[in-house]
Amino acid sequence: MLFHTSKLPAEIRVSHLNARINEQRKKIAQTTASKLELLQLAQQLSKEARARKKTNQKIYVLDFKGDTAASAVEQLREEVTLILATAKAGKDRVVVRLESPGGMVHGYGLAAAQLVRLRDAGFHLTVCVDKVAASGGYMMACIGSEIVSAPFAVVGSIGVVAQVPNFNRLLKEKHIDFELYTAGQYKRTVTMFGENTEEGKAKFEEELQQTHALFKHFVEKYRPQLNVEKVATGEHWYGHDALDLNLVDRLQTSDEFLLNLLPQHDIYVIETRRKPTLGEKLGLHAAQVADALVPALMNKFAETLLKANSGSVQLRDPKL
Incomplete structure (x- = not known):
């Protein structure tokens, strides 16, 4: 089943997980089972x-x-729109297998907003974390009606961080002037090349604290059972400890979770695959040709070199 998006060179594939797994079950049984077991x-x-x-x-x-920029949000918004347009809210369910260490505030804010669309529409949303849902990743996870975590998944990191290198002293040593012009008292609080003032650094810290407060409020809204002040320290926890802190609701891998649902539910996996551009196709083809030619050319070169150095001595399939 294919749905083509209008904004991106991508396609959405919908596959029936029950049919795929049952086909594999039959293939294995045909090889290993008796006639009675097949029946x-x-x-x-x-x-x-x-x-x-x-x-x-x-x-x-x-x-x-x-990733850091939450670039997968472009696919997520298309997939969520597809579900909202075709599924039955209040009856059908949505499972998100989430893996993210966090990243840019605005990127993960938009990604989280896509999952809020599902909750607001009345869908039961389960978020499964097999490896990591930290910082912006946990901002997304907390929207779930339930969070299912693998025992050693990394969860939490409810905090905000910003790193700004400053090269001002180096510029001064090289007698290089840096001039910055702004309109608005706090248009630039700290910079990479200018001399940062105490006032500017204090304002920058204030902005970080405001972002942290928004983050905590967001988590508290969707997980009222969580003691946000206790866990909003920027720390992360593994699944077992996360369960004790109410960061997650149960310990289970996404595979086990879905497998338990298979007998009673039709499960459809929605995948977005970006189509390569013509330039990428040509580049890929060139890379494949190079991968095939380089070993052959190197072998030929080695063979010629050996002939030149040792007369009639030849080696088959020389390896360098």
């Missing part, structure tokens, strides 16, 4: 299909793998 498997699959038809509840699975 029992067929009956079991038929029974599960009837149960799913009776339940008539769909689960949509999204994947979000976050």
Whole structure:
């Protein structure tokens, strides 16, 4: 099933997880099981299909793998829009498999807002964390109706950080002047090249504290059972400790969580794949050609070198 996006050179693929896993089950059984066991498997699959038809509840699975800029938000917003346009709020469910160490405030603010769209529309949202949901990643995770964490997943880091190198002393040593012109008292609080004032640094710290307060308020809104002041220290915890602190609701991998739902629910995995541009295709093709040619050329060069140095001595498949 393909849905083409209008803004990005990408396509959305929807695959039926039940069909994919059941096909694999049958393939394995055909090789390892007896005739009786094959018959029992067929009956079991038929029974599960009837149960799913009776339940008539769909689960949509999204994947979000976050970088510093939260660039995957462009795919997430398209996938969320697709679910809102086709799924039944209050009946169907959404699962997000989330992996992110956090990043830019505005990027993760937008990513979190996409998940809020699902909650506001009435969907039960489960966020599964197998590896890490820290800082901006946890900002997204806390929106879930429930958070499922693997035992050693890294969770938390409810804090704000900013690093600004300053080269002003180096510039002075090299007798280089740096001039900055602004309109507005706090248009620039601290800079990389100018001499930062105590007033500017204090204002910058104040802005960080304001952002931290917004972060804490956001988490508190979606996880009222959490003692935010206790955990909003910038620290992170592994799954077991995160459970004790109410940062997560249960310990389980996303695979186990979905596998338990398979017999009773139709599960659809939504994946967005960006189409490579023509230039990227040409570049990829060139790289593939180079990968194929370079070893052959190196082998030929080595063979020629050996002939020149040792007369008629030849080696087959020389390796350098």
